[in-house]
Amino acid sequence: ETGVTQSPTHLIKTRGQQVTLRCSSQSGHNTVSWYQQALGQGPQFIFQYYREEENGRGNFPPRFSGLQFPNYSSELNVNALELDDSALYLCASRGGHNEQFFGPGTRLTVL
Amino acid sequence: AQKITQTQPGMFVQEKEAVTLDCTYDTSDPSYGLFWYKQPSSGEMIFLIYQGSYDQQNATEGRYSLNFQKARKSANLVISASQLGDSAMYFCAMREATAGNTGKLIFGQGTTLQVKP
Secondary structure, three states, X not given: OOOXXXXXXXXXXXXXXXXXXXXXXXXOOOXXXXXXXXXXXXXXXXEEEEOOEEEEEOOOOOOEXXXXXXXXXXXXXXXXXXXXXXXXXXXXXXXXXXXXXXXXXXXXXXX | OOOEEOOOOEEEEEOOOOEEEOOEEOOOOOOEEEEEEEEOOOOOXXXXXXXXXXXXXXXXXXXXXEEEEOOOOEEEEEXXXXXXXXXXXXXXXXXXHHHOOOOOOEEOOOEEEEEEO
């Protein structure tokens, strides 16, 4: 148990729709990162939030956006869904410099 | 450029034996951290072990040890006394200091380990 939770566990959407994924960080961790993991691949960094502000972004278009709340929970929003957005979405909360704990992930299917 | 390379797509090991999963990395940053994660079929990434670039000793965590060879830029994971529950995908990842405080991890493609009874 990492103390990082994500919801929902599974989600099915159609092309063009919008989706919101949620993450609750481990207690005391004020930094959260989001990753996209396509089938058979390693996770790819989407972005990170620290104290409610985005402070790092990977190679993802602006239709991927996020929020972090004062209680350090976080959301990942994806607009105008495309088929290639089908993936496992992982959030990770960070404590010390060598700790980064992942949640169980949300599996998104875009039809 | 590929920064983390895991050349073994799949590995088999007999229960109770040791196994080494290979990882090489590429960075020009003198300060970096290396991580290994286990991902069972359920999908959760489970943190196993961490090695800092300036750490003098190889990291160990229970049955996991990291064979860190800095000059060769390799960070192989050694699992001793394999158990059936070790069957999973294993990822090597790196965080560079030049990533600032982003905490961005760069992952390899992963190695699937199957432990045979």
